Amino acid sequence: MTGWWVHDAFSTGGPFEVVSWIFWVLLSITLHELAHGWAALWEGDTTPRDLGRMTANPYTHMGGLSLIVFAVLGFAWGMMPVRPDRFRHRRWGDAIVASAGPAMNILIAFICLTSVGIWQAVAPTPVLEQVEIEWQTRVQSFLLLGGWLNLILCLLNLIPVPPLDGSRILASCSWKIRELYRHPQAQLFGLFLFLLIFMGGIADGAIRWTMYGAYRYVAEVTKLFS
Numbered sequence: 001m002t003g004w005w006v007h008d009a010f011s012t013g014g015p016f017e018v019v020s021w022i023f024w025v026l027l028s029i030t031l032h033e034l035a036h037g038w039a040a041l042w043e044g045d046t047t048p049r050d051l052g053r054m055t056a057n058p059y060t061h062m063g064g065l066s067l068i069v070f071a072v073l074g075f076a077w078g079m080m081p082v083r084p085d086r087f088r089h090r091r092w093g094d095a096i097v098a099s100a101g102p103a104m105n106i107l108i109a110f111i112c113l114t115s116v117g118i119w120q121a122v123a124p125t126p127v128l129e130q131v132e133i134e135w136q137t138r139v140q141s142f143l144l145l146g147g148w149l150n151l152i153l154c155l156l157n158l159i160p161v162p163p164l165d166g167s168r169i170l171a172s173c174s175w176k177i178r179e180l181y182r183h184p185q186a187q188l189f190g191l192f193l194f195l196l197i198f199m200g201g202i203a204d205g206a207i208r209w210t211m212y213g214a215y216r217y218v219a220e221v222t223k224l225f226s
Contacts, residue, residue, distance in 0.1 A: 005074030016138055017145075024146045025070060026058040028108060028153055029078040032101040033061040036080035039100035043093040045086035053080060095172035098165040105154040112147035113214055116140050117221025144214065151210040161190040 009017045034056070037048035048054050059067065061078040070076035080101075087093025119140060160166040162181050167190070171178040180186065 004072075009074075013141070016142075020142050020145050021074070021149075024149045025074075025076060026062075028105060028146070028150050029076060030056060030058045030061050031104050031108065032153065032157070033078040033080040035100040035104035036082065036097055039097040040080070040082040040087070043087040043089060043097060045083050045097075047081055047083045047086070051081055091172045091178075095169045098168035098172070101165050102154040102157045105150040105157070109147040109150040109154070109214075112143040112150070113217050114221055116143045116147070117218040118225050120218070120222040121225035144218070148211055148214045151214060152207065155206055155210065161193050162186050163190070 005021075006018055009021055013020075034054065037054050040048050041054075053060060061080065062070075062076055063079070066076045066078065082097055084091075084094045084097075087097065089096065119136075123136070157164050158166040158169070160170040167181055171181050
């Protein structure tokens with residue numbers, strides 16, 4: 001049985017890991033929601049700007065309940081209000097706006113993991129001072145965490161379960177699916193399926209797969225720039 005996530009993170013990597021986790025969760029969710037907002041504005045919907053949601057303040061996007069859950073359980077969520085009826089591309093516009101959030105997570109992961117790979121390739125070979133080695137290791141671990149976390153956020157949001165982004169993308173491809181998602185019990189079923197994914201161990205497999213993928217990508221980048 002695991003304990004409080006802050007205690008577990010502190011036991012594993014000390015205060016640096018706790019601060020890193022907090023930083024990346026808040027930043028990643030904020031940029032994810034802002035990406036939805038930027039895409040909505042591009043589609044002609046000014047709702048995010050009208051409601052004052054185009055801000056870098058995590059509280060605006062996550063709200064009090066999400067931050068409390070994050071403090072207790074270590075994960076959180078965000079929201080960006082939009083009006084699909086204003087999108088210039090209608091249902092395809094909804095798919096574009098919904099895809100913007102996961103695309104932002106992929107971009108962040110790409111920047112973080114590529115930076116680590118290039119860093120490892122061009123790092124000086126002479127023996128370094130112990131303090132410098134520890135500093136480089138911490139920064140690389142920080143970037144690896146950011147890359148891996150954003151891969152996880154991308155995969156989770158692409159699950160085609162309401163209200164996740166994947167359901168909006170899928171609904172844009174078929175009016176039958178769109179009508180199905182509008183059913184009163186769709187949200188309840190989505191919550192049940194989401195919990196099943198975590199309790200059934202599916203999420204554990206995804207976490208291991210993304211971790212392996214992140215390290216594999218870094219290794220390939222390092223080899224490319226060596």
